[in-house]
Amino acid sequence: MKTIKRILAxxxxxxxxxxxxxxxxxxxxxxxxxxxxxxxxxxxxxxxNNDISVRFExxxxxxxxxxNVAKTLQENTLKDGVIICQYSEEEYxxxxxxxxxxxxxxxxxxxxRTDNE
Numbered sequence: 001m002k003t004i005k006r007i008l009a010x011x012x013x014x015x016x017x018x019x020x021x022x023x024x025x026x027x028x029x030x031x032x033x034x035x036x037x038x039x040x041x042x043x044x045x046x047x048x049n050n051d052i053s054v055r056f057e058x059x060x061x062x063x064x065x066x067x068n069v070a071k072t073l074q075e076n077t078l079k080d081g082v083i084i085c086q087y088s089e090e091e092y093x094x095x096x097x098x099x100x101x102x103x104x105x106x107x108x109x110x111x112x113r114t115d116n117e
Contacts, residue, residue: 036076039099045111052107054094064092066107 023083040056048054055063062073062085073085073092082105085092093105 028043035097040096040102043099044114045102046114047104047109047111049109051112052104052109054102054104054111 041058041060041110042056044053044055051067053063053065057063057064060076062076062083064073064085064087071087073087076083076085078084081096083094083096085094094111095103095105097103097110102111103109104111
């Protein structure tokens, strides 16, 4: 019985360390700070099949294109790595994953930065 308790204690310790390590690693990947928003300005992000495009402009507006429809999102706020924009009655959200990738919440697609700057 003593051996079984020791084995269970070691297994529980390994599971706990693995879970903590996973959460620390995952949390570090989403470490985009609000002042890092400046790095997005002037960059264009596109979806895998090129039907969605997001461009961050100098005047803090966002040019959002889906297919042939382009919208300029003027009012945007940044909270906890999420850009929240209003256009008419619609709300658009973009999650900043890193300088290279953002997630379009409305279309549920990851957008990658183009290297044509």
